Amino acid sequence: xxxxxxxxxxxxxxxxxxxxxxxxxxxxxxxxxxxxxxxxxxxxxxxxxxxxxxxxxxxxxxxxxxxxxxxxxxxxxxxxxxxxxxxxxxxxxxxxxxxxxxxxxxxxxxxxxxxxxxxxxxxxxxxxxxxxxxxxxxxxxxxxxxxxxxxxxxxxxxxxxxxxxxxxxxxxxxxxxxxxxxxxxxxxxxxxxxxxxxxxxxxxxxxxxxxxxxxxxxxxxxxxxxxxxxxxxxxxxxxxxxxxxxxxxxxxxxxxxxxxxxxxxxxxxxxxxxxxxxxxxxxxxxxxxxxxxxxxxxxxxxxxxxxxxxxxxxxxxxxxxxxxxxxxxxxxxxxxxxxxxxxxxxx
Amino acid sequence: xxxxxxxxxxxxxxxxxxxxxxxxxxxxxxxxxxxxxxxxxxxxxxxxxxxxxxxxxxxxxxxxxxxxxxxxxxxxxxxxxxxxxxxxxxxxxxxxxxxxxxxxxxxxxxxxxxxxxxxxxxxxxxx
Numbered sequence: 001x002x003x004x005x006x007x008x009x010x011x012x013x014x015x016x017x018x019x020x021x022x023x024x025x026x027x028x029x030x031x032x033x034x035x036x037x038x039x040x041x042x043x044x045x046x047x048x049x050x051x052x053x054x055x056x057x058x059x060x061x062x063x064x065x066x067x068x069x070x071x072x073x074x075x076x077x078x079x080x081x082x083x084x085x086x087x088x089x090x091x092x093x094x095x096x097x098x099x100x101x102x103x104x105x106x107x108x109x110x111x112x113x114x115x116x117x118x119x120x121x122x123x124x125x126x127x128x129x130x131x132x133x134x135x136x137x138x139x140x141x142x143x144x145x146x147x148x149x150x151x152x153x154x155x156x157x158x159x160x161x162x163x164x165x166x167x168x169x170x171x172x173x174x175x176x177x178x179x180x181x182x183x184x185x186x187x188x189x190x191x192x193x194x195x196x197x198x199x200x201x202x203x204x205x206x207x208x209x210x211x212x213x214x215x216x217x218x219x220x221x222x223x224x225x226x227x228x229x230x231x232x233x234x235x236x237x238x239x240x241x242x243x244x245x246x247x248x249x250x251x252x253x254x255x256x257x258x259x260x261x262x263x264x265x266x267x268x269x270x271x272x273x274x275x276x277x278x279x280x281x282x283x284x285x286x287x288x289x290x291x292x293x294x295x296x297x298x299x300x301x302x303x304x305x306x307x308x309x310x311x312x313x314x315x316x317x318x319x320x321x322x323x324x325x326x327x328x329x330x331x332x333x334x335x336x337x338x339x340x341x342x343x344x345x346x347x
Numbered sequence: 348x349x350x351x352x353x354x355x356x357x358x359x360x361x362x363x364x365x366x367x368x369x370x371x372x373x374x375x376x377x378x379x380x381x382x383x384x385x386x387x388x389x390x391x392x393x394x395x396x397x398x399x400x401x402x403x404x405x406x407x408x409x410x411x412x413x414x415x416x417x418x419x420x421x422x423x424x425x426x427x428x429x430x431x432x433x434x435x436x437x438x439x440x441x442x443x444x445x446x447x448x449x450x451x452x453x454x455x456x457x458x459x460x461x462x463x464x465x466x467x468x469x470x471x472x473x474x
Binding site for chain 2: 012017018019274275276278299300329331
């Protein structure tokens with residue numbers, strides 16, 4: 001158990017990260033992600049407020065639909081990546097990273113002064129269990145008989161799962177299909193036990209990190225930070241420049257006028273070389289003395305059977321197939337640029 | 348896990364077993380437990396001469412990298428080639444199949460300065 005953003009969380013269960021990740025991809029894995037923050041926005045100007053603070057277009061959301069988005073700062077850097085759930089015409093739920101919750105709450109509270117909205121921090125009253133994998137939808141359905149569950153990705157609705165009242169969202173962070181179950185903290189242990197009983201495998205933080213790297217999903221603090229631009233992280237699509245006014249818009253306009261110099265790319269260890277890329281390892285190109293990039297997140301992929309990494313690197317070198325070298329603690333290891341994602345299962 | 352008799356240990360969690368004029372070195376059960384499933388090991392070259400406490404390699408799991416230190420000075424006479432294909436033997440049999448390197452000691456008396464089983468167990472308890 002370790003301290004993760006102030007929460008006591010398991011790095012792994014007895015099976016170990018590789019086994020847990022395989023169990024998720026082969027069946028259903030469950031993740032206790034109750035540390036995530038939940039901020040509710042209610043009021044007649046809820047949509048205007050969300051549109052102002054969040055980079056994506058919340059107006060596209062019908063009640064019962066959700067989207068991935070970013071909270072940008074005035075300089076066009078990323079304060080956090082979020083999921084925005086539209087409850088109804090004047091109510092949204094914003095799910096934020098645990099490590100950014102306090103910062104995001106301060107920020108959103110401050111910005112809400114100019115809008116007719118009320119904000120509520122529901123983080124401490126909300127538990128969250130993710131059920132992910134090809135068997136996950138069927139498994140949850142068996143525990144939710146009599147309730148209609150969301151039929152497509154990024155949809156959500158209310159249901160009772162193993163007797164617990166839940167908001168069931170067809171979202172996730174593993175690259176597999178599945179649900180995220182929001183429930184009352186008191187109901188979470190019973191729900192967890194029921195999911196295990198039904199055949200799901202417990203997965204810890206290390207397995208979660210393996211899966212999200214394989215799926216090429218960013219992790220705040222690694223691929224994203226206040227100083228990073230969405231454009232340099234492959235998240236331009238989550239910023240809807242056509243929206244009239246939103247925080248960071250002006251800075252994004254300026255940035256988009258300059259050519260994109262750096263991108264987020266994927267590398268894998270080449271050939272038979274055995275190595276695990278780690279955060280901070282520097283990337284080198286043939287005949288270029290200075291490094292051309294660095295690892296933002298790396299791991300040993302049980303799915304691909306080799307070391308993989310997300311890297312922040314010079315755009316010119318980021319062509320799939322390019323052979324480069326990674327410096328791992330003083331040792332140069334051959335790597336190859338590959339297309340992202342490394343692996344996703346139909347989502 | 349039954350630990351073989353007569354092993355000596357370092358504070359960096361390597362064990363040493365004397366076998367005639369050669370010593371075998373590996374990492375302890377405590378160390379493999381802390382590390383998690385071993386994914387790979389960086390070995391020294393056969394023939395390299397190590398000083399006592401000199402770093403001779405690295406052992407990695409998904410979650411961590413640990414340096415390996417020579418318990419005594421000696422020349423590397425063998426490394427465990429089986430680890431490459433079966434790194435899990437370090438976890439499953441750290442004192443047997445999971446051995447890492449063999450050394451020809453340069454100063455046999457250095458063995459005396461290592462911890463015996465009881466002292467090592469005590470040391471681990473207090474970590």
